[in-house]
Amino acid sequence: MMDEPAKTKREVTFSRLLGFRELGIIIFIVLISVLIGIRNPRFLTWSNFHDILIDTAALSVLSVGMMLVLVTGGIDLSMESVLALTGMVAGMMVKQNPQLSPLFMLILGLLLGGLLGSITGLIVAKGRVVPIIATLSMMYIYRGITFIISGGKWINAYEMPDSFKGIATERFLGLSKLIYIVLVVYVVFYYFVNYTHTGRKIYAVGSNVEAARVIGINTEFITWLVYAISGALSGLAGVMWVARYASAQNDTASGFVMTIVAACVLGGVSITGGVGTVSGVLLGSITVGIINNALPMIRVSPFWKMALQGLIILVAAIVNIAIARNMEKSQLKRRTI
Amino acid sequence: MKKLITVLFLVASMVVFFSVSAFAEGYTVGMVVKNVGNPFMDAAGRGGEEACGELGNSFIFQGPATPTVEGQIEIIENLIAQKVDAICITANDFDALVPVLQKAKGNNIKVVSFDSAVAPGGRHVHVNQADAELIGKLQVQAIAEMIGYEGEIAILSAGATMTNQNTWIEYMKEELKDPKYEKIELVTIVYGDDLRDKSYNEAMGLFKSYPNLKGIISPTTVGLSATAKAITDAGLVGKVKLTGLGLPSEMAEWVHNGACEAFFLWNPIDLGYLASYVAGLLCDGTITGEVGEEFSAGRMGDYTIVEAEDGGTEVLLGPPFRFDASNIDEWKDIY
Numbered sequence: 001m002m003d004e005p006a007k008t009k010r011e012v013t014f015s016r017l018l019g020f021r022e023l024g025i026i027i028f029i030v031l032i033s034v035l036i037g038i039r040n041p042r043f044l045t046w047s048n049f050h051d052i053l054i055d056t057a058a059l060s061v062l063s064v065g066m067m068l069v070l071v072t073g074g075i076d077l078s079m080e081s082v083l084a085l086t087g088m089v090a091g092m093m094v095k096q097n098p099q100l101s102p103l104f105m106l107i108l109g110l111l112l113g114g115l116l117g118s119i120t121g122l123i124v125a126k127g128r129v130v131p132i133i134a135t136l137s138m139m140y141i142y143r144g145i146t147f148i149i150s151g152g153k154w155i156n157a158y159e160m161p162d163s164f165k166g167i168a169t170e171r172f173l174g175l176s177k178l179i180y181i182v183l184v185v186y187v188v189f190y191y192f193v194n195y196t197h198t199g200r201k202i203y204a205v206g207s208n209v210e211a212a213r214v215i216g217i218n219t220e221f222i223t224w225l226v227y228a229i230s231g232a233l234s235g236l237a238g239v240m241w242v243a244r245y246a247s248a249q250n251d252t253a254s255g256f257v258m259t260i261v262a263a264c265v266l267g268g269v270s271i272t273g274g275v276g277t278v279s280g281v282l283l284g285s286i287t288v289g290i291i292n293n294a295l296p297m298i299r300v301s302p303f304w305k306m307a308l309q310g311l312i313i314l315v316a317a318i319v320n321i322a323i324a325r326n327m328e329k330s331q332l333k334r335r336t337i
Numbered sequence: 338m339k340k341l342i343t344v345l346f347l348v349a350s351m352v353v354f355f356s357v358s359a360f361a362e363g364y365t366v367g368m369v370v371k372n373v374g375n376p377f378m379d380a381a382g383r384g385g386e387e388a389c390g391e392l393g394n395s396f397i398f399q400g401p402a403t404p405t406v407e408g409q410i411e412i413i414e415n416l417i418a419q420k421v422d423a424i425c426i427t428a429n430d431f432d433a434l435v436p437v438l439q440k441a442k443g444n445n446i447k448v449v450s451f452d453s454a455v456a457p458g459g460r461h462v463h464v465n466q467a468d469a470e471l472i473g474k475l476q477v478q479a480i481a482e483m484i485g486y487e488g489e490i491a492i493l494s495a496g497a498t499m500t501n502q503n504t505w506i507e508y509m510k511e512e513l514k515d516p517k518y519e520k521i522e523l524v525t526i527v528y529g530d531d532l533r534d535k536s537y538n539e540a541m542g543l544f545k546s547y548p549n550l551k552g553i554i555s556p557t558t559v560g561l562s563a564t565a566k567a568i569t570d571a572g573l574v575g576k577v578k579l580t581g582l583g584l585p586s587e588m589a590e591w592v593h594n595g596a597c598e599a600f601f602l603w604n605p606i607d608l609g610y611l612a613s614y615v616a617g618l619l620c621d622g623t624i625t626g627e628v629g630e631e632f633s634a635g636r637m638g639d640y641t642i643v644e645a646e647d648g649g650t651e652v653l654l655g656p657p658f659r660f661d662a663s664n665i666d667e668w669k670d671i672y
Contacts, residue, residue, distance in 0.1 A: 042545045051541060055534075147402065152374025157566070157590030158669060169570065245533045246566055247587065250374045252533070292535075296542020302497055302528045 024323030025266060025283045028316045029290065036294045043297055050176070054168070056289030057178040058083075058237040058244065062256075063263045063281045064189050065230030070264055071206040072226050073273030074124065074131035077257050079234040081142035082116045084252040086238035088146050090164075091155035091248030098161035102243075105164060106181070109239035110232045116142060117231010121224035135227075139257075147250050155248035167243035178240055185233070190278045202226060206273035263288045266316050268324070287316055363393040364422035364620040366613050369412050370400035371427050371453065376584060377558070377605050378427070380672035381452065384609030385425060391635050392617040397421065406433045413437045417444055423616035425609075427452035431500070435459035447619035451612035452605075453501070457649025461619055461626035462642060464612040465651045466603040469501075472556070472657055473508025476580055477518070479599055479659075480552040483578035487520040488551030491543050493564055493581075495531045495557040505556050524550070529560045536563035544571050555581035561600060565591030585660050585668035592665045599661040605672060608654055611637055615652060626650055 037044040062079055069076040086109050093108075094100055116138075123134045157165070170177050193199040204212040205222045213219050242248045261271075267284025269276035291312050295305045368385045370378035382398040389396035397416070401408020406429045416424055417440060424441055428434050428450055438448050438459035448455075451464035466472075480490055492509065494502045506526065513523060524547055529536025536559055543550055544567070553568075555561040561583035568577050569591065579597040591597045614634040615624070624630045628650050630642045645651035660668060 040546055042548075048545065055538065144402075147374050150374070152376075152379060154376060154587070156587045156669075157562070158586075158593070245537060245563065246590065247533060247562065249533065256534075292538055293542075296527065296539045297546045299525070299546050302526075 022280050022283050024320040028319045029287055040297045052289045052293045053179050054176050055293055056285050057182050058240045059263055060182050060282055060285035061185050061233050061237045062260045063285045065233035066260045066264050067269050067276045067281045068202055068226040069230050070269050071202055071273060071276045072223055073206050076230045077135040078120055078138035078142055079230055080253045080256045081139045082113050082231050082234035083238040085142045085146045086113050086235040087242035087252050088150050088248045090239045091242050094161055094164045095155055095159045102163055102167045105239050109235040113235015114228050114232035118228040121227030124227055125220045125223040150250055157246040160246060165243055165246050186282060193278050365395045366423045366616045367397040367416040367421040369409055369426040371429055372404040373400040376672050380605035381609030384606035385613035388610045388614040394617050404429050406430045410437050417441050422620045423447040425449045425451055425612040425616050428455040432456050447616055449612050449616045451608055457647055463645055463649060463651040464615055465653050466608055467654055467657050469504045470508045473505045474512045475601055476554050477509050477512040479580040480554050481518055483598055484551040489522050489524045489547055489549050490552040491524050491550060492526040493539055493553055493555040493560045494528050497528045502556050531557060531559045533559055533563050536560045537567050540564040540567035550577055552578040558583045562587040565596040568596045569594060585665055589665050589669035592662055599659055601657040601659055603654055603657045611654055
């Protein structure tokens with residue numbers, strides 16, 4: 001009598017585990033960590049783990065923004081330029097006014113990025129320009145404006161106040177402040193995506209625009225909103241980036257957009273829209289962070305590193321897909337029983 | 338009547354315009370840099386303007402937004418159309434610019450390459466920053482002094498295919514063969530691709546994979562400052578020494594906090610000055626760009642044209658300048 005419920009409970013936990021979509025990526029993270037740990041034991045230390053989290057901070061913030069856009073079936077290539085432009089503005093501002101508080105700069109980054117993103121959003125939602133073209137154009141425009149406002153000059157470490165650089169270097173309860181920013185972003189967006197009407201509407205628009213319109217969803221507003229959000233998060237990441245590397249360059253994060261897309265796809269976001277989770281994107285970002293952190297630590301020739309990087313991403317994607325398919329199959333089997 | 342006045346006005350203004358250009362003093366020198374918005378290139382432009390001012394020439398400063406060959410070709414075509422008298426160029430590719438520069442030479446335009454050379458066929462003379470051997474040597478000597486001639490060192494370079502960096506690294510290895518460095522071991526060369534995040538990660542990776550690392554040489558500006566930041570963040574100031582080639586404005590912070598005691602760079606203002614001075618002298622026929630010609634270049638003093646390794650001719654600017662705590666504050670606002 002006592003055995004029965006226990007068994008059922010175990011079965012439920014097991015099937016829940018199987019139903020967990022991010023299982024594939026977690027298995028991959030564990031696998032790669034063990035392999036690299038064998039090669040260089042320092043990889044598996046707490047301080048290195050903390051380094052990975054700091055390295056991943058900007059990327060994971062950006063990935064959430066990109067995920068929302070991808071879920072609607074779009075793509076936002078302008079994120080890297082919004083990041084650079086906001087970072088440059090922030091750098092120039094703290095250079096002129098060193099007394100500005102770091103918190104104010106972070107909020108300013110969000111607002112300025114949000115403004116830039118909503119312009120892109122208007123072009124896509126109201127102007128009906130294909131997202132890849134609209135955001136590609138804005139990518140060049142915002143990059144150009146970065147050059148124009150800076151006059152081509154960089155903001156260097158000595159021109160930034162310590163309080164600003166402290167965003168990345170100061171710690172609270174043993175963790176870098178950057179990690180807390182990421183935590184806040186993820187909690188907010190986990191709630192937004194899963195528990196608010198607007199959040200759910202994003203998925204509806206991504207799955208089937210026509211159906212979403214028929215049931216009365218303002219699809220234009222939702223489309224505009226996701227670009228505004230991705231802009232805001234790019235702006236926030238811009239301030240984090242400039243504080244972290246203590247340098248605002250005109251070519252900051254040039255080409256970084258591919259890394260953001262890679263993190264999203266590894267985290268299970270579908271390029272064709274409708275599919276993607278906040279927790280998956282976090283794991284995807286951490287995977288990319290681990291790859292970037294691990295490659296310099298394994299003492300192989302730089303040319304092998306390049307090839308390895310591609311190989312690891314490919315293996316991660318395959319493991320992810322294989323496990324997701326197996327899961328679907330086993331779920332279907334259970335249904336027929 | 339109104340029409341007549343307009344026509345007369347137009348004719349008058351054209352006459353004024355043409356007579357002004359006909360009687361304008363001096364030559365026009367166009368400087369084409371790798372890309373605009375790069376502080377190093379801007380500083381070279383300031384030097385170029387200064388030299389042109391002294392010689393009574395006029396100066397045009399141009400460059401593509403990103404360091405591409407295509408952008409430079411377009412700009413050179415434009416300068417040919419504008420009938421400039423000389424072009425000073427720091428090339429984005431050794432060979433690809435030769436055809437368009439030959440076209441320029443065919444239009445009686447003098448071509449001076451500086452910083453990064455074009456093949457001899459595309460230029461009259463090259464102005465070299467300093468010889469590669471000296472650049473390699475000085476960095477090895479500096480790091481050896483900092484670590485007390487003993488321990489592991491690593492090199493953090495730009496891209497694996499960069500000609501400049503690879504040549505310097507070859508000379509570094511050459512210098513390290515000297516018996517006085519026998520206790521120094523070069524453990525690895527890594528590449529940060531001149532990207533700030535990647536260079537930073539590579540530096541962090543070095544500390545973790547070589548726990549006994551004593552010093553790093555980074556012969557590239559982004560690599561040097563990203564490594565300095567990584568040393569600072571990892572709490573290794575004083576434990577891992579750093580030298581290389583960098584910009585004073587970028588490095589000021591890290592010289593002050595001790596992450597980088599000293600680094601080198603030729604002075605881009607002087608380099609631009611010399612290049613556009615040489616261009617001026619080519620235009621008025623003082624020199625032709627042949628080996629053995631001697632000339633005086635304003636505030637820079639006397640120079641001799643020598644044979645370059647690539648078969649062409651060149652002028653050597655002089656040894657790279659050493660920046661450390663004693664002089665960084667004078668330079669950090671300049672470039």
